[in-house]
Amino acid sequence: xxxxxxxxxxxxxxxxxxxxxxxxxxxxxxxxxxxxxxxxxxxxxxxxxxxxxxxxxxxxxxxxxxxxxxxxxxxxxxxxxxxxxxxxxxxxxxxxxxxxxxxxxxxxxxxxxxxxxxxxxxxxxxxxxxxxxxxxxxxxxxxxxxxxxxxxxxxxxxxxxxxxxxxxxxxxxxxxxxxxxxxxxxxxxxxxxxxxxxxxxxxxxxxxxx
Amino acid sequence: xxxxxxxxxxxxxxxxxxxxxxxxxxxxxxxxxxxxxxxxxxxxxxxxxxxxxxxxxxxxxxxxxxxxxxxxxxxxxxxxxxxxxxxxxxxxxxxxxxxxxxxxxxxxxxxxxxxxxxxxxxxxxxxxxxxxxxxxxxxxxxxxxxxxxxxxxxxxxxxxxxxxxxxxxxxxxxxxxxxxxxxxxxxxxxxxxxxxxxxxxxxxxxxxxxxxxxxxxxxxxxxxxxxxxxxxxxxxxxxxxxxxxxxxxxxxxxxxxxxxxxxxxxxxxxxxxxxxxxxxxxxxxxxxxxxxxxxxxxxxxxxxxxxxxxxxxxxxxxxxxxxxxxxxxxxxxxxxxxxxxxxxxxxxxxxxxxxxxxxxxxxxxxxxxxxxxxxxxxxxxxxxxxxxxxxxxxxxxxxxxxxxxxxxxxxxxxxxxxxxxxxxxxxxxxxxxxxxxxxxxxxxxxxxxxxxxxxxxxxxxxxxxxxxxxxxxxxxxxxxxxxxxxxxxxxxxxxxxxxxxxxxxxxxxxxxxxxxxxxxxxxxxxxxxxxxxxxxxxxxxxxxxxxxxxxxxxxxxxxxxxxxxxxxxxxxxxxxxxxxxxxxxxxxxxxxxxxxxxxx
Numbered sequence: 001x002x003x004x005x006x007x008x009x010x011x012x013x014x015x016x017x018x019x020x021x022x023x024x025x026x027x028x029x030x031x032x033x034x035x036x037x038x039x040x041x042x043x044x045x046x047x048x049x050x051x052x053x054x055x056x057x058x059x060x061x062x063x064x065x066x067x068x069x070x071x072x073x074x075x076x077x078x079x080x081x082x083x084x085x086x087x088x089x090x091x092x093x094x095x096x097x098x099x100x101x102x103x104x105x106x107x108x109x110x111x112x113x114x115x116x117x118x119x120x121x122x123x124x125x126x127x128x129x130x131x132x133x134x135x136x137x138x139x140x141x142x143x144x145x146x147x148x149x150x151x152x153x154x155x156x157x158x159x160x161x162x163x164x165x166x167x168x169x170x171x172x173x174x175x176x177x178x179x180x181x182x183x184x185x186x187x188x189x190x191x192x193x194x195x196x197x198x199x200x201x202x203x204x205x206x207x208x209x210x
Numbered sequence: 211x212x213x214x215x216x217x218x219x220x221x222x223x224x225x226x227x228x229x230x231x232x233x234x235x236x237x238x239x240x241x242x243x244x245x246x247x248x249x250x251x252x253x254x255x256x257x258x259x260x261x262x263x264x265x266x267x268x269x270x271x272x273x274x275x276x277x278x279x280x281x282x283x284x285x286x287x288x289x290x291x292x293x294x295x296x297x298x299x300x301x302x303x304x305x306x307x308x309x310x311x312x313x314x315x316x317x318x319x320x321x322x323x324x325x326x327x328x329x330x331x332x333x334x335x336x337x338x339x340x341x342x343x344x345x346x347x348x349x350x351x352x353x354x355x356x357x358x359x360x361x362x363x364x365x366x367x368x369x370x371x372x373x374x375x376x377x378x379x380x381x382x383x384x385x386x387x388x389x390x391x392x393x394x395x396x397x398x399x400x401x402x403x404x405x406x407x408x409x410x411x412x413x414x415x416x417x418x419x420x421x422x423x424x425x426x427x428x429x430x431x432x433x434x435x436x437x438x439x440x441x442x443x444x445x446x447x448x449x450x451x452x453x454x455x456x457x458x459x460x461x462x463x464x465x466x467x468x469x470x471x472x473x474x475x476x477x478x479x480x481x482x483x484x485x486x487x488x489x490x491x492x493x494x495x496x497x498x499x500x501x502x503x504x505x506x507x508x509x510x511x512x513x514x515x516x517x518x519x520x521x522x523x524x525x526x527x528x529x530x531x532x533x534x535x536x537x538x539x540x541x542x543x544x545x546x547x548x549x550x551x552x553x554x555x556x557x558x559x560x561x562x563x564x565x566x567x568x569x570x571x572x573x574x575x576x577x578x579x580x581x582x583x584x585x586x587x588x589x590x591x592x593x594x595x596x597x598x599x600x601x602x603x604x605x606x607x608x609x610x611x612x613x614x615x616x617x618x619x620x621x622x623x624x625x626x627x628x629x630x631x632x633x634x635x636x637x638x639x640x641x642x643x644x645x646x647x648x649x650x651x652x653x654x655x656x657x658x659x660x661x662x663x664x665x666x667x668x669x670x671x672x673x674x675x676x677x678x679x680x681x682x683x684x685x686x687x688x689x690x691x692x693x694x695x696x697x698x699x700x701x702x703x704x705x706x707x708x709x710x711x712x713x714x715x716x717x718x719x720x721x722x723x724x725x726x727x728x729x730x731x732x733x734x735x736x737x738x739x740x741x742x743x744x745x746x747x748x749x750x751x752x753x754x755x756x757x758x759x760x761x762x763x764x765x766x767x768x769x770x771x772x773x774x775x776x777x778x779x780x781x782x783x784x785x786x787x788x789x790x791x792x793x794x795x796x797x798x799x800x801x802x803x804x805x806x807x808x809x810x
Contacts, residue, residue: 004604005791005805007499013801016507018531024518024549026531047419051356051368058360092546099543105365105385105420 023092035090039068041113041187042098043195044083045202047106048074055104056083065089065097069121069184077206080108082195084186109198111189119187123165126155127175135175142168153178241410244369245274245403247376248336251411252280255383257304259283259674261291263318265311266351267338270403272309283674283704285667286696288315292322293664293694294671296331296393297654301629301675303456305332305386305394312338313351316397317358321661323393324362328658329477330454332391334383335359341401342370355397364392372405380414389422390541391454422540426557426565434512434536434553435569441510441534443588444470447493450477450657451515451540453650455559458482461514464567469585471592473501475516476642477657483648490592494522495794496639499599499803502794504592505530506801512566514538515559518548519658520797528799538562599792599805601643607761610785613637613713617644619764620683620711623772628681629654629672633665633690636719639790641685662718663693669708670701681772684710688741689718695747701777702752709771710779715786716741723789727810748779756780 021027023035046052053072060067068086075082087097094112101110113119124147127135135154139146144158154175158168162185169180189195194203241247248271252260260282264272275282285291288310295306310319316337326333340349356366365385369375375398382394438444452461458481465472465488472482473490484491493501505511511533516522523529529549537544537551538559545554555562603614617640621628630645631654632638638655647653654672656664669684676682691712701708715722721736745755754774758767758781771778792803795810804810 004602005499005599006602007599007805009809010802010804013503014507015799015801016532019527020529020531020549022526024523024526024529024546026533026535026550026552050370051360054357055360062361092550096543096547099545103541103543105417108419 023090025092035092037066037088037090038094039086039088040094041117041119041185042085042087042101042110043113043187043189044085044101044110045075045108045196045198046081046083047108048079048081049106052081052106053083055106056101059100059104060085060097063096063100065093071184071186073186077202080202082186084184086185109196111196113187113189113195116190117187118190119161119185120159121162121165121185122157122159122183123169124155124157124181125169125172125177126153126179127172127177128152129154131175135172138168138171142171144168239277241376241408242406243270243274243403244372244375244398244405244407245270247407247409247411248379248398248403249274249278249280251376251379251383251414252307253278254380254411254413255305255307257302257307259298260307260309261285261294261298261671262309263288263291263311263315265315265338267312267340267400268309268315268336268398269311269338270400271336271338271398283670283700285670286699287694288318289321289663290667290670290694290697290700292319292333292335293325293661293667294674294697295335296322296326296333297631297668297671298675299326299332299391300654301651301672303332303651305334305383305391306671306675307334307336307383309336310338311351312340312355313353315351316353316355320359320362321659323359323395325656325659325661325664326393327362327364329656330391330450331393332386333393334379334386335393335395336379337395337397338403339368339397339399342399343401345399355395359395362393363395366395366397368397369399369402372402372407373409375402375407376409376411377414380411381417382414384414385416385420388416388420390451422558423542423556424558424561426538426555426562428565430553430555431562431565431569432573434555435566435573437534437536437553438470438510438512438566439570439573442585443508443591444510444512444585445490445504445508445533446470446472447505447511447513447516448472448474448478448481449514449516450475451559452478452481455515455540457514457558457560457563458650460560460563460567464563467567468570469589470512471504471589473505475519475522476655478516479642479653480647480650484646485648487593488589490596492642493800495524495796496643496790496792497794497800497803498601498643499792499805500592500595502792502800502803503595503599506799508533510534510536512536512538514563515540517544520548523549524794524800525797528801538566603788605761610787611759611761611764611783613640613715613782613784613788614644615761616711616713616758616764616768616782616784617641617685619768620772621645623765623768624681624683627652627677628683629676631655631665631668631672631682631684633686633693634660634662635687635690636715636723636788636790637685637687637690637713640713662687662690665690666694666701666710667697669710670697670704670706673706673708682708683772684708686710686712687719688712688714688716688738688744691744692741698748698751698753698777698779706777707775708777709774710777712744712779712781713784714741714744714781715784715788717786720790726789727807744779744781748777754778757783759783
């Protein structure tokens with residue numbers, strides 16, 4: 001006959017000091033670092049293959065990443081597309097999104113864009129047409145364009161950064177917005193900076209070919 | 211009886227022999243169809259055994275395999291094919307290959323793919339698909355296979371071009387094996403496999419966008435080595451990546467040179483020889499007390515190839531709270547996913563361990579001109595914990611049969627290189643706790659996904675990958691065994707020497723244990739009022755059946771079952787009240803593991 005498991009019970013054991021937060025980061029209990037979510041833009045250069053978008057959206061969904069918008073479009077190279085994601089996550093979450101995206105086989109490179117990046121979005125707004133002059137004035141004010149004007153509705157487009165689009169939508173509310181469609185944000189790094197790290201090399205390769 | 215089962219088998223080798231001879235010539239024949247290109251791509255992988263189930267949309271591929279020298283094992287169910295191929299991959303280190311038809315064939319693979327995905331097991335699945343023109347029409351046996359398997363594969367492919375379908379299969383194989391291993395899938399529409407092509411598949415290479423790191427940054431290595439060298443209580447946490455990355459020798463040399471205790475995760479069992487002075491064995495929910503004390507109280511942790519699964523860490527708030535974490539991994543996404551890495555090292559396990567090994571030599575020489583004595587006090591503390599918390603179970607010789615005793619007896623009766631496969635549940639924990647694993651690739655189990663039913667099909671796959679003189683045993687539970695027992699027909703048909711020990715407690719024991727501990731003993735849907743007579747069932751399949759009930763008959767039955775040259779099933783009627791301890795309650799601190807229910 002053997003005894004079975006033995007040894008000091010849990011409460012009799014020494015306990016180490018210190019702890020980690022929910023992200024597994026070691027913390028000083030006195031001054032716990034709080035990671036507030038922050039909104040940021042990631043740009044991903046991806047292979048232009050069927051299923052790529054499904055793979056990216058599947059990843060975002062199954063890992064519960066908090067995503068504000070996702071846009072896709074081809075680039076100068078027909079083999080690649082650019083995906084722009086706006087996400088809102090605490091710092092460790094942003095790094096996870098970046099690395100998980102990078103891990104997808106069809107994703108060539110991913111980068112978080114800096115604050116100075118050029119970000120643009122387009123909105124198409126359809127408002128009631130009773131006051132065409134006023135609608136026109138607001139459209140001009142936001143540098144927009146009238147796309148369609150009829151006796152009952154007027155449709156305009158505005159482009160700009162997120163804040164400008166938000167403001168424009170607010171301004172058009174007075175006419176009664178029937179419908180609107182936003183594209184979500186698309187973006188490029190500013191100036192000579194490359195948007196993602198793989199692009200310079202790829203650009204040079206195409207130059208050589210030409 | 212064993213004589214009876216010989217009859218269906220005798221016909222097979224006669225059929226098989228001329229086929230093999232013909233096949234060798236066939237592989238030199240030029241490719242004429244997509245399916246032949248697929249078969250040629252499979253031949254080029256060097257893996258000689260395929261596991262699969264026939265069906266409508268995959269038939270052209272099977273037709274091409276008719277002329278191929280590859281061996282095909284027809285499994286009873288596609289899930290079995292996936293698990294068998296998965297185990298083949300674990301034991302051999304090369305991706306296992308499984309085949310299934312479209313629709314239900316493909317969806318039946320999903321559990322196996324998810325299992326391989328969670329455990330980073332190298333696996334390639336080929337699925338038939340309805341002809342391209344019918345895709346999207348809800349055709350007979352159509353399923354969006356790439357859609358369904360997307361979250362559970364490393365990458366999947368819809369083969370849309372007959373001239374490159376062989377290349378795609380080659381790429382899928384290479385990718386499953388490259389970097390962090392994992393499952394890949396190629397969906398093969400019937401018009402692509404039947405379509406004409408003369409295209410010989412290229413040698414498979416992983417896509418250029420997949421570029422796993424090899425060598426960690428030297429500066430980061432030096433910093434990490436310095437942290438380890440100056441630690442007082444360092445621990446190495448070896449993860450499954452140490453085995454997958456063939457880094458066990460490097461690990462052993464590193465740990466023994468500096469005298470650093472080694473804790474393993476469950477997939478890493480066998481990476482470092484249990485019984486070694488520095489072996490703390492497995493940590494986590496049902497890990498050893500000493501492993502859990504060591505990882506809780508260490509001040510520096512060198513974690514290699516682990517994803518810090520919640521069953522390992524317990525609550526992250528209390529995981530190694532005083533430790534600086536050096537995390538080496540081939541997958542950047544694992545760095546700081548669950549536990550923040552203070553010193554991340556990206557690279558192959560074997561390379562990074564060697565880098566740290568060398569860097570630490572410099573660091574220690576400069577710092578203290580010391581010998582391996584520096585960590586002596588800490589090692590003694592760890593060994594003291596081994597003395598304080600021995601792995602033991604209460605047993606009365608005349609009392610009910612203890613499952614741990616069965617595991618120990620089989621371990622004693624077999625060689626060190628014996629491969630153990632398991633299902634999932636209490637039996638799995640006893641099999642990992644009470645068997646002494648000394649070699650890598652001898653422990654084959656479902657870790658991350660926790661797939662009941664994994665044991666028997668994985669034993670079949672392991673048998674094909676194992677050396678002829680290596681034994682394969684499977685510890686299973688009665689609940690687990692009932693999930694995939696149809697694969698016994700395959701074991702008999704293929705005359706496989708495997709021995710299944712069913713630790714039968716007439717319950718889904720782990721669920722029953724949790725109900726007793728956390729649900730006030732309300733045993734809902736966990737106890738079986740009746741289970742089949744497994745020994746008789748085995749005989750009906752044409753395998754040998756055995757039973758054991760008392761401690762005094764265990765040794766003899768084990769000997770007889772192991773001695774039988776073919777599949778055998780031992781129904782061990784174990785103490786139904788036996789629970790698995792030590793245990794770290796879900797989300798608790800590893801250092802606060804409990805030794806009995808009363809401590810919960």
